[in-house]
Amino acid sequence: MISLDRRRLLALSVTAPALTAPVITATLPVVLQAAERQRELRFPLRLSANENPWGPGPAARAALAASVDESCRYPGEVTNRLVAAIAAKENVAPDRILIGTGSAELLNMLALGYCMRGRLVSAWPTFNYVHAMAAKLEAEVVRVPVDQNLRHDLGAMAAAAKSPTGLIYVCNPNNPTGTVVPADALREFCRSFGERTLVAVDEAYLDFADPAATASVVDLVRADANVVVLRTFSKIHGLAGLRIGYAIARPDIIRKLRGLQLAIPNGPGHAAALASLGDADFLRTTRTALLADRARIVAACDALGIACSATQGNFLFMKTGLALEEFRAQMRNEKIEVGRPFEPLLDWCRITVGTSAETTAFITALRKIKGVRA
Numbered sequence: 001m002i003s004l005d006r007r008r009l010l011a012l013s014v015t016a017p018a019l020t021a022p023v024i025t026a027t028l029p030v031v032l033q034a035a036e037r038q039r040e041l042r043f044p045l046r047l048s049a050n051e052n053p054w055g056p057g058p059a060a061r062a063a064l065a066a067s068v069d070e071s072c073r074y075p076g077e078v079t080n081r082l083v084a085a086i087a088a089k090e091n092v093a094p095d096r097i098l099i100g101t102g103s104a105e106l107l108n109m110l111a112l113g114y115c116m117r118g119r120l121v122s123a124w125p126t127f128n129y130v131h132a133m134a135a136k137l138e139a140e141v142v143r144v145p146v147d148q149n150l151r152h153d154l155g156a157m158a159a160a161a162k163s164p165t166g167l168i169y170v171c172n173p174n175n176p177t178g179t180v181v182p183a184d185a186l187r188e189f190c191r192s193f194g195e196r197t198l199v200a201v202d203e204a205y206l207d208f209a210d211p212a213a214t215a216s217v218v219d220l221v222r223a224d225a226n227v228v229v230l231r232t233f234s235k236i237h238g239l240a241g242l243r244i245g246y247a248i249a250r251p252d253i254i255r256k257l258r259g260l261q262l263a264i265p266n267g268p269g270h271a272a273a274l275a276s277l278g279d280a281d282f283l284r285t286t287r288t289a290l291l292a293d294r295a296r297i298v299a300a301c302d303a304l305g306i307a308c309s310a311t312q313g314n315f316l317f318m319k320t321g322l323a324l325e326e327f328r329a330q331m332r333n334e335k336i337e338v339g340r341p342f343e344p345l346l347d348w349c350r351i352t353v354g355t356s357a358e359t360t361a362f363i364t365a366l367r368k369i370k371g372v373r374a
């Protein structure tokens with residue numbers, strides 16, 4: 001599945017200091033250097049939830065601070081402005097956007113609207129939030145194993161969705177594997193179901209992906225396909241605690257989902273999200289830092305003979321050679337929290353890329369667990 005040649009080469013040529021040195025500190029953009037300086041390593045390190053530790057960015061922080069006075073009010077105008085800004089970014093009309101309390105709320109709404117006593121098809125393992133609600137709604141949940149490269153098996157998923165299916169969930173890049181589906185194959189897959197089955201494409205991590213590897217399928221929404229695209233401010237924007245995600249879909253689908261909304265939105269969060277959308281510097285520099293540190297972890301794994309999936313997210317999925325609970329316990333001894341279990345791959349672990357200092361601490365701990373002296 002994963003070539004060992006590159007790994008062996010690296011094992012011979014990469015020295016321990018090269019692996020653990022924070023390679024980019026000297027060139028880190030000023031905004032990230034400032035955040036890193038302020039952020040002493042705070043143990044336990046949280047490399048477990050795919051957050052972006054560099055956030056919130058400067059513009060979002062300023063907007064949050066400025067909205068404190070408005071926190072006594074129910075949110076209003078700021079939500080309309082956020083919808084308009086998202087619509088402009090996605091090049092769709094505002095009636096194709098629905099903001100949720102995190103994309104998690106939108107996933108619950110999708111389950112309520114499309115899975116009640118019906119059928120859900122997805123890859124497995126994947127982000128299993130919609131599955132939990134679908135199961136509560138007595139849906140049949142069909143889990144289609146990823147292929148040997150830990151990628152979605154679209155052919156097997158299409159075959160599984162031949163029986164009447166309310167919702168197909170595709171996570172691209174996939175959590176926890178980080179693998180992607182090429183955009184053209186995904187578009188063809190989505191279109192093949194016509195009006196029969198709604199396809200939800202969760203693009204939570206798309207901002208980290210190489211544009212040559214995959215792309216958004218939002219163009220299908222512009223073409224009125226039976227597709228919902230999900231995005232979130234929890235990942236590259238570094239605003240996970242503020243709980244803001246959005247759906248992009250045809251107006252009739254948005255109307256149906258809106259009718260199932262339970263939460264009232266968070267006004268200061270919307271102000272921060274609006275500011276973050278315009279903070280191109282922060283988004284670019286945070287992406288650069290996370291991808292550089294992700295590459296450092298991949299190189300460390302290569303040198304240690306640890307296989308990693310071909311990740312395109314701000315996280316890695318690695319075959320540690322230990323049962324997950326044992327690996328988690330050993331990492332906990334090093335004061336590092338790592339990813340939860342993703343059945344059936346229980347000798348693999350998902351690691352979120354942290355700050356550069358956290359990455360160095362993780363690599364040092366990994367080498368120690370693998371018996372390599374510092």
Ligand SMILES: Cc1ncc(COP(=O)(O)O)c(C=O)c1O
Pocket residue numbers: 049050101102103104105127171175202204205231232233234240243244245
């Ligand atoms: C693929 C995927 N979708 C959605 C979510 C939920 O994100 P939010 O914070 O927007 O609810 C996550 C969270 O980790 C995720 O991994």
